[in-house]
Amino acid sequence: MSDFVFQNPTKIIFGKGKISLIGDEIKNNGYKKVLLLAGGGSIKKNGVYEQTIKSLDAAGIGWVESWGVKPNPELNKTNEAIRLAKKEEVDSILAVGGGSVIDTAKTIAAGYYVDDVWKCFEGTQNIDKALPIFTILTISATGTEMNCFAVLTKEEEHKKWHIDSHLLYPKVSILDPETQFTLPWNQTANGAIDALSHIMEFYFMGTKEETALALDESLMRTIIKVTDTLKNNPSDYEARSSLAWAATLALNGISGAMLHYGDWSTHTLEHGVSAFKTDVAHGTGLAILFPAWIAYCKDANLDTFKRWAKNVWNADSVEEGVLKMKAKYAEWETPISLTEIGVKEEDLEEIRNITINRFKKFGALKQLDGEDVLEILNLAL
Amino acid sequence: MSDFVFQNPTKIIFGKGKISLIGDEIKNNGYKKVLLLAGGGSIKKNGVYEQTIKSLDAAGIGWVESWGVKPNPELNKTNEAIRLAKKEEVDSILAVGGGSVIDTAKTIAAGYYVDDVWKCFEGTQNIDKALPIFTILTISATGTEMNCFAVLTKEEEHKKWHIDSHLLYPKVSILDPETQFTLPWNQTANGAIDALSHIMEFYFMGTKEETALALDESLMRTIIKVTDTLKNNPSDYEARSSLAWAATLALNGISGAMLHYGDWSTHTLEHGVSAFKTDVAHGTGLAILFPAWIAYCKDANLDTFKRWAKNVWNADSVEEGVLKMKAKYAEWETPISLTEIGVKEEDLEEIRNITINRFKKFGALKQLDGEDVLEILNLAL
Numbered sequence: 001m002s003d004f005v006f007q008n009p010t011k012i013i014f015g016k017g018k019i020s021l022i023g024d025e026i027k028n029n030g031y032k033k034v035l036l037l038a039g040g041g042s043i044k045k046n047g048v049y050e051q052t053i054k055s056l057d058a059a060g061i062g063w064v065e066s067w068g069v070k071p072n073p074e075l076n077k078t079n080e081a082i083r084l085a086k087k088e089e090v091d092s093i094l095a096v097g098g099g100s101v102i103d104t105a106k107t108i109a110a111g112y113y114v115d116d117v118w119k120c121f122e123g124t125q126n127i128d129k130a131l132p133i134f135t136i137l138t139i140s141a142t143g144t145e146m147n148c149f150a151v152l153t154k155e156e157e158h159k160k161w162h163i164d165s166h167l168l169y170p171k172v173s174i175l176d177p178e179t180q181f182t183l184p185w186n187q188t189a190n191g192a193i194d195a196l197s198h199i200m201e202f203y204f205m206g207t208k209e210e211t212a213l214a215l216d217e218s219l220m221r222t223i224i225k226v227t228d229t230l231k232n233n234p235s236d237y238e239a240r241s242s243l244a245w246a247a248t249l250a251l252n253g254i255s256g257a258m259l260h261y262g263d264w265s266t267h268t269l270e271h272g273v274s275a276f277k278t279d280v281a282h283g284t285g286l287a288i289l290f291p292a293w294i295a296y297c298k299d300a301n302l303d304t305f306k307r308w309a310k311n312v313w314n315a316d317s318v319e320e321g322v323l324k325m326k327a328k329y330a331e332w333e334t335p336i337s338l339t340e341i342g343v344k345e346e347d348l349e350e351i352r353n354i355t356i357n358r359f360k361k362f363g364a365l366k367q368l369d370g371e372d373v374l375e376i377l378n379l380a381l
Numbered sequence: 382m383s384d385f386v387f388q389n390p391t392k393i394i395f396g397k398g399k400i401s402l403i404g405d406e407i408k409n410n411g412y413k414k415v416l417l418l419a420g421g422g423s424i425k426k427n428g429v430y431e432q433t434i435k436s437l438d439a440a441g442i443g444w445v446e447s448w449g450v451k452p453n454p455e456l457n458k459t460n461e462a463i464r465l466a467k468k469e470e471v472d473s474i475l476a477v478g479g480g481s482v483i484d485t486a487k488t489i490a491a492g493y494y495v496d497d498v499w500k501c502f503e504g505t506q507n508i509d510k511a512l513p514i515f516t517i518l519t520i521s522a523t524g525t526e527m528n529c530f531a532v533l534t535k536e537e538e539h540k541k542w543h544i545d546s547h548l549l550y551p552k553v554s555i556l557d558p559e560t561q562f563t564l565p566w567n568q569t570a571n572g573a574i575d576a577l578s579h580i581m582e583f584y585f586m587g588t589k590e591e592t593a594l595a596l597d598e599s600l601m602r603t604i605i606k607v608t609d610t611l612k613n614n615p616s617d618y619e620a621r622s623s624l625a626w627a628a629t630l631a632l633n634g635i636s637g638a639m640l641h642y643g644d645w646s647t648h649t650l651e652h653g654v655s656a657f658k659t660d661v662a663h664g665t666g667l668a669i670l671f672p673a674w675i676a677y678c679k680d681a682n683l684d685t686f687k688r689w690a691k692n693v694w695n696a697d698s699v700e701e702g703v704l705k706m707k708a709k710y711a712e713w714e715t716p717i718s719l720t721e722i723g724v725k726e727e728d729l730e731e732i733r734n735i736t737i738n739r740f741k742k743f744g745a746l747k748q749l750d751g752e753d754v755l756e757i758l759n760l761a762l
Contacts, residue, residue: 004396005393005394009388011386015382209623211623211626214599214600218595225591245638
């Protein structure tokens with residue numbers, strides 16, 4: 001078992017109709033003018049935007065809007081929002097959307113106080129201050145609503161990198177599962193796969209950490225079960241709620257406590273793939289790469305991989321567990337090979353190069369270098 | 382599913398040798414002089430006291446000591462410590478011990494700023510301020526190291542009541558599982574039963590909250606499994622760690638999220654029993670009363686009781702689940718009847734009266750009055 005520190009200050013407000021509380025939460029924390037950050041406009045269709053501004057208005061909170069954050073959020077768009085935040089002298093940020101919007105909000109929060117926020121990603125600029133962040137989550141997936149991480153892509157250099165700082169925990173995150181009733185199915189499935197993948201990044205590091213391993217198995221089984229329910233009935237409130245809370249727990253420190261801070265190779269591999277092909281959803285990239293990573297690395301901790309196969313997939317071997325996982329992802333209509341998303345064998349070297357453009361070696365359970373990356377990409381082809 | 386708010390600011394530092402960090406943690410939070418609160422002296426035998434004062438000394442933190450907190454902590458002792466804290470003008474409290482010591486620290490923290498702290502328990506005095514609390518946990522059981530509750534007994538009036546306030550979350554709690562290697566077996570067992578009981582108080586409120594129910598089942602199964610391990614080998618570090626972290630998760634908000642804030646009847650019943658008989662450990666009281674409460678209340682949410690029997694005890698009926706639980710507690714050498722702890726049939730009316738001396742009716746799943754209390758006590762005889 002590894003020693004650990006757990007501290008997570010984010011306040012989660014969970015339930016029907018809770019968006020109406022956002023204005024008072026911002027006011028009670030002492031802030032007056034937010035940058036309201038959003039994506040492509042779905043929040044105008046499902047009523048979330050209207051509920052949000054009504055609440056801000058009622059609490060006397062001013063706001064300026066910035067729209068257009070895309071999946072795999074990009075540096076140029078983020079810099080534009082940072083300039084707006086500075087010009088408008090906002091004192092806080094309100095992200096209304098999914099993981100990309102919230103990650104961008106975190107980057108803006110840090111970027112507000114530095115000249116070039118990309119230096120924070122490169123590690124040549126400390127994050128000493130950040131604007132306070134409030135969020136209204138509309139897609140359960142990344143867990144960013146209750147953690148201190150943000151991922152950003154610098155498109156022209158094929159770099160999809162991350163920052164983390166305790167200053168980036170949202171002050172308050174509101175989760176109303178009803179707002180996810182109208183999500184397209186592939187977004188629900190990608191979110192579920194993302195959450196499963198976060199848990200697996202921690203889980204496979206374990207050996208005898210019974211509390212952590214059993215808790216993580218319960219979360220994985222639950223995510224599979226309730227996602228199946230949502231495939232048939234996207235408006236099942238109980239299933240939406242369970243998926244939402246499980247996705248938050250998957251990356252808020254609870255699933256990872258005791259487990260050596262995780263492996264994270266598959267995320268590095270996925271950031272390589274989606275920096276090469278920016279239209280690939282993070283969850284889809286993980287669905288394709290995790291089976292290949294497991295096949296390649298299982299001998300590094302075989303008993304735990306066997307335990308996972310048995311307790312999560314009711315399978316008698318790791319191989320059978322992987323097959324069942326791939327079958328489930330396919331049943332969820334998610335691509336499970338690089339070929340399906342249009343990657344060709346001749347692209348693999350470039351993806352390999354992108355993957356190791358920050359660190360030549362990575363991974364905790366088994367350290368991977370460029371050659372390993374190429375072998376795993378070939379397995380995922 | 383019930384709406385919920387989750388926010389827990391406590392910093393947990395978990396692992397071997399971590400007690401050495403306490404001085405710097407207090408210093409970095411800006412405090413200079415602690416009231417060091419402790420129990421009967423076991424921390425002088427197992428090295429915890431020495432590690433603590435060495436760390437305080439190294440960080441330049443001053444301290445004044447108050448010893449002698451007993452299980453089922455008592456108002457008179459607490460008032461004595463409040464007077465000492467005021468006289469010595471400490472700016473913070475460091476509790477070194479188990480749940481009783483930490484609960485007393487919380488009461489002192491609130492009592493420092495009011496004339497009569499018992500009024501906080503009676504609800505006639507608000508808790509508007511509290512000294513900051515730091516803890517070094519030496520018995521995993523109550524979860525008080527990461528929550529906002531404290532229980533205290535006013536012995537002469539047979540009142541065992543509680544307070545709660547967000548000001549009572551410890552700032553920092555240090556858990557070194559090695560310090561529990563030398564615990565007497567009955568304290569380990571009582572701690573495990575206390576943690577199991579906290580989870581059950583939430584669990585039986587559930588119906589379709591899959592994430593919460595599955596997570597709680599994983600915690601219950603884990604506690605049973607690792608406590609069995611500890612019975613044979615009290616120095617099994619992995620099992621100690623798992624029990625410790627599971628006991629924290631059992632009452633830090635994680636096990637209860639979605640579950641309607643719990644039922645808590647069995648705790649009210651237990652506070653009645655141990656206010657009548659103050660030498661009864663809280664875990665023992667719960668071991669005796671929970672089976673009786675389940676038998677009496679199961680029809681109020683039968684499907685969930687059946688699910689508990691199956692998924693926690695591998696039993697085909699609630700009755701079989703209860704039998705297996707009682708057999709396990711007996712195997713752990715814990716009394717499972719009121720008779721075994723010296724309560725006689727003619728005492729039951731007095732215990733009933735004590736139990737309802739604050740609220741005439743209580744309980745969320747099934748509301749209980751004095752007659753119900755008497756029936757449950759008879760079942761537990």
